[in-house]
Amino acid sequence: MIQSAVENVQVKGVSMTDFTTNIDMNVRMMNEKLRVDRNFDILQRDVLIGGKRTHFYFIDGFVQEETIEKLVQFFYSLKESDIKDIDTFLEVGMPYTEIEKNGHYDEVEKAFLSGQTVMIIDGFDECILIDCRTYPMRSVTEPYKDKVLRGSRDGFVETLVCNAALLRRRIRDSRFSMEMYTVGERSRTDVAVCYIDDKVDKKLLERIENLISSIEVEALTMNIESLAECMFKGKWINPFPKYKYSERPDTAAAALFDGNIVIMVDTSPAVMIIPTNVFDIIEEADDFNFSPMIGTYIRLSRFFFTLLTVFLTPVWLLLESNPQWVPEWLKFITISENITVPVILQLFILELAVDGLKLAAVNTPGMLSTPLSILAGIVVGEYAVESGWFNSESLLYMAVVTVGTYSQASFEMGYALKFIRIVNLILVQFFGRIGLLAGAIFAIVLVCFNRTISGKSYIYPVIPFNSQMFKRKILRVRLPHKIKNN
Template structure:
């Protein structure tokens, strides 16, 4: 008993060891190891997970413990002050917390005469190197990237922000997985009400596990807002992007086992923004940004607008005669464009699942055989193939997969409406696109078009033009 609170552990180390062996089901887990050591004449039981342990560190600690005298371990306070040379140590008096700590890779020690366990955080996780992510590459800038280890990811951001007001709060989600989630923000820049709201939502999540890491967390945070395809969150695997977001007053969320950081709150301008915009002078950065905006709009409107003109050849001026279909059309143009939309996705999925050594020859086969014979057989006309190829390449002008598929869905809807309702259908497609952007629900409650709606010129100017970063001006 301490302050009227019943402890899970007794002063008998043997009882504590037996309790932990039962809770950890050690008879069914070969990788959970247990070892007994004599420390200052007292029995001590160590629990740890094989593969999560820094063996060199633990060997040195064992040597130190075996050299302790009886007075060094007369009570837990003396032991922590005199007999524990390691810094990352804490007391645990709850068996459930001890089980979670051990399964997380922390070594727990139970010493005879102590009614608490001693948690030694000397863990290490299997991790790959912090190489540049293959999707968020830049022409200039740092070449490191997030990995699946939470501590490494937070360290990559903290390395860039040496501010005592930088906070990294850790939370746990998942009744079985007990996944670690970290919220990173700067105390005097972030919206504190939003942080409080976000923490409350995360703590109220009741699921067994975050099976798909950040995606599972995203779906738990916005349970009823998934009809609209436009992304509610911005994801990045770049530490510099995450650090810039934190310095701009945003919250960056990390989920253990995921190399992607979630940036909140998010507007459409945030999703379209990329690191390359800031690694070049303002004029070049502004050009790159506007190029991306224009290309993004073109990916939605190019094929519907071409279909509109093809259906109304009298609208085509002489200088645009070359866009007309030159060959006989065996398959309706709308059906051609829809088939190409699905075929391109099929080729993309095939490329993802193709072994690297075979990707180049298969790409050549797909380009020559499929492309050439699809036209010669009469399935597709060359013009439809050309414009869909332009749209496909243009889709990769921005890094967000989610945004690319959202634009694809809008394009398909606009194509169908244009084919059936002509000019009115084309206009309706654009209106639907704008309404989907305007009414997209975000976790912060702000408009998805912020700072355009509500209008904030100072903020909007920074989204449209590459100016000096806000944190460069203090």
Template sequence: MEFSTSISDNMNYLNNKLDVDANFDIVHRTFYVGDKLACLYCIEGFTKNDVWQKLMEDFSSLTPEDMLIDVQEFSKKHFPYTQVSLVKDEFTMIKNLLSGLSCLFIDGYDKCLVVDSRNYPTRSVSEPEKDKVLRGSRDGFVETLTFNTALIRRRIRDPKLTIEITNAGESSHTDIAICYFKGRVDEKLLEKIKELIKTVKVDALTMNQESLAECIYPHKWFNPFPKFKYSERPDTTAASLLEGNIVIMVDNSPSAMILPSSVFDIIEEADDYYFPPVTGTYLRLSRFLISILTLFLTPTWLLFMQNSDMIPSWLQFIKLSEIPQVPLLFQLLIFEFAIDGLRLAAVNTPSMLTTPLSVIAGIVLGEYSVKSGWFNSETMLYMSFVTVANYTQSSFELGYAFKFMRMIMLITTAMFNVWGFVGGVLLTVCAVVFNKTIAGKSYIYPLIPFQLSELKKRLFRGRLPHKAK
């Protein structure tokens, strides 16, 4: 529906459509601009009151002669504000209003003046809890999209950086920003991503980025290895854009979705680049090796315990010091589930109770679980290492992928011994090798297809390139 020149008709329609009598936060106020009646619609809590106070002071000085112009000329001559647009249809106007923009109607004009005077509630910019660094920037993304894009613009001051805005969700109309660097981005992949977002048919992005990720990449849901890299750090996001990646940011989500991403991209961290090349290489290789250890440590130990004759003489100390009362497989699986239970409990525990409850949990679960015969001390040692080592890389998704594959290897090893271990390893390798990025390329490039020069860059932190003057 298009608006008419009669403000009373427009107000009657919108008051009924928006149900302004029932919605206390939808504010509508009438006043005069020159000799014409005007009506302002806005959302309480989203609008900068001082902006409209100043605008109304300017409107009060207008005379009837000043209003003898069309709405286009009025917005240019008598509207002292930068972000003003004209909207003719009610669908666009309502979507803008519910997004936080203010909408002004003036009698005699068949268009609505949409003013971006938003003031979203937001928390202050601070370092992300998960993506912390030993050295480097201490700022992180927040839940407000415009703040997040500003943090990227602050780092890349180049007109080739493009940030396009779109939305998805028939009810939520959630804002989505697509960021890329012209000249470096894969144009075919960019068009594919835009088309996928346009064709998303959901009522609302209730889980923000995860909802969008499941919509644009619905294939191979059973493969636990992540298809996207998530980062709450503006510096990491800016570096990815400069490398030619595409970044998708969703309003109300304090992280960026980086694609396409291989397993090497996901394991990388900002600390690799905030230290000299030797230190950065050490940190990167350590993280790679520890990630592999978390995957294979407990299944390999279980295999050795089931075949003690396979243990070499220099590894005899890994044998059990006591006969297990509970089968080792059940001990390891119970620990896998118990660790997630403790993690969930820690998330929901008030901060003031974290320390005393941690002490109690350490005493009860540590000492008495061994004394009661439920667990062997060796089992607790290896599972403790796996639990702590999982936090060496920041991706929760990759950590849980390793966890699921480790549990599968434990079960197959317990059931089929050596062949079960080999089968579990092959299944894990296939899950990684046959996984694809959203661009359809290999998940473990540059291993497959093999490219030595790129593999060296992934494993070893070199010096940053410098352009000659």
């Protein structure tokens, strides 16, 4: 029967990708394509409105049931003259505002699978899309990772519309734009590109839009990370991150005011900020939540810990291997006990142990986190030293390095510093002070020759040098402002 209907439509010269005025054919096409009989959450409701047969399609869990009930109750009061054609119906018989008419099946299917309600009326060759969807989401709370001592306590969630509202609340400017794209042949994931029109780099914006539009992928399996890998296909050997991720709306809004582009992906509680250099990644919201003096101290402390995480253990290993270089007043930094396991091996084991504890902490239920901490402190601390596996100095310096790593809000930057530190340890072990110098040069080269996604320097404003911007990136200066003269 479906085949005969298709043949009739083809004879009339109408494509099967379009709706027709025959409601039976439209309903059969929807039922067949959506596989209604094989999906328990796809619901269909048949009603009679103004003497015309009407079919509703909606996804259970994606629709505001109270809104649909009120709409259907209103539709029952319509007369036949109110729905003589689709334009009259939308003008007289549709009280809801977020609606759209569409006669192309592919577009209707895409809208339906994203949660919109489809309304098919007999005699209309276009259906009506009612956007009364709602998505399951958690409450807007402070992000687990990007916490602050003072400031806003709200954070992005997994729903794109809610995230857009959090940004719009902070940027009440008509020049602020959020353009929507769809990525993934099967997932059809919503991606929003946000920018302020008079501040953004138009060439970079055009490049980003072209990159997103040209992505051919089946699905964004890991949402924002999958999108990042599709956008940047360069060499992976440089560990320093190309993007800055944030779960804080205030951080994203500040980046937009600086002329950056913010990319939001549906189902991801983090947004991507581009372009990003090394100073942007190290920068945190707490720098601006305090006075300039305190903010400068916090920022400089973070810079210090960044360098400390890279060079503390390699320098200590070099001095431990060459105790004659250590002055008398610094003799306490060397190992005074017997060394049963080579120091370099101790450091490597501890590097791996720290990562193991991170993974264990992530996967440990909240009620067991305290026993895990006690176990880790006793086993990795006291018993590890008494057994002879580790010396107390190795544990101390690795603990300092770990604390310095946690001072970074960016996981990617923390692991980039970790990889540089491991390379330095290997070079120092085999080549001594020449290896330390080579490791430092290697780290500088990786940073200096890295490029942002816009192709600009990764260490701007150092290269090219911009004194005003350099001052702003190193120190916490007052934000530019003007006072109106009344």
